[in-house]
Amino acid sequence: MEQTYIMIKPDGVQRGLIGEIISRIEKRGLKVTAMRLNVMSSESAKEHYKEHAEKPFFASLIEYVTSGPSVSMVVEGKNSIAIMRAVNGATNPVNALPGTIRGDFAIETGRNVVHASDSPESAKREISIHFKDTEIVSYSKIDEVCLYE
Numbered sequence: 001m002e003q004t005y006i007m008i009k010p011d012g013v014q015r016g017l018i019g020e021i022i023s024r025i026e027k028r029g030l031k032v033t034a035m036r037l038n039v040m041s042s043e044s045a046k047e048h049y050k051e052h053a054e055k056p057f058f059a060s061l062i063e064y065v066t067s068g069p070s071v072s073m074v075v076e077g078k079n080s081i082a083i084m085r086a087v088n089g090a091t092n093p094v095n096a097l098p099g100t101i102r103g104d105f106a107i108e109t110g111r112n113v114v115h116a117s118d119s120p121e122s123a124k125r126e127i128s129i130h131f132k133d134t135e136i137v138s139y140s141k142i143d144e145v146c147l148y149e
């Protein structure tokens with residue numbers, strides 16, 4: 001099963017959108033297999049966004065994602081990487097279609113509510129920054145839970 005790394009950024013948490021965002025992920029048919037709410041360390045944030053280290057927005061991006069608590073998740077399911085990129089919508093919310101998270105809840109690139117890994121390589125790298133293997137549950141365990149005593 002494909003895994004991707006999802007973050008509800010501090011603006012999403014501050015605005016009370018955690019439930020709304022997780023609800024969209026679950027309703028789409030994907031499963032959360034790891035989850036944490038914390039203030040991301042500057043070290044983790046810089047490692048996470050290292051591809052952007054030379055960009056003019058890098059400092060403000062690190063300041064933004066470490067400015068308050070965020071929710072980190074591993075989300076799992078068939079084609080989860082491509083599906084979550086589509087669920088989130090375009091990076092600049094001006095271009096994000098209604099029905100996407102950014103298209104429904106954001107108005108500017110610098111406060112665009114969510115992150116999703118953009119490729120299998122990024123997903124593997126990002127998951128390893130934010131989670132230990134032992135913090136991720138086996139996807140199949142979720143369906144093994146018996147709903148009767």
Ligand code: UDP
Nearest residue numbers: 057061090091109110111112114115116118
């Ligand atoms: N970002 C920004 N200004 C820009 C481009 C990006 O503040 O001009 C921020 C924005 O929060 C974005 C993140 O940097 O989500 C990472 O940029 P990327 O191009 O990787 O977009 P994403 O993968 O998040 O859609």
Ligand code: MG
Nearest residue numbers: 115116117118
């Ligand atoms: Mg990106």
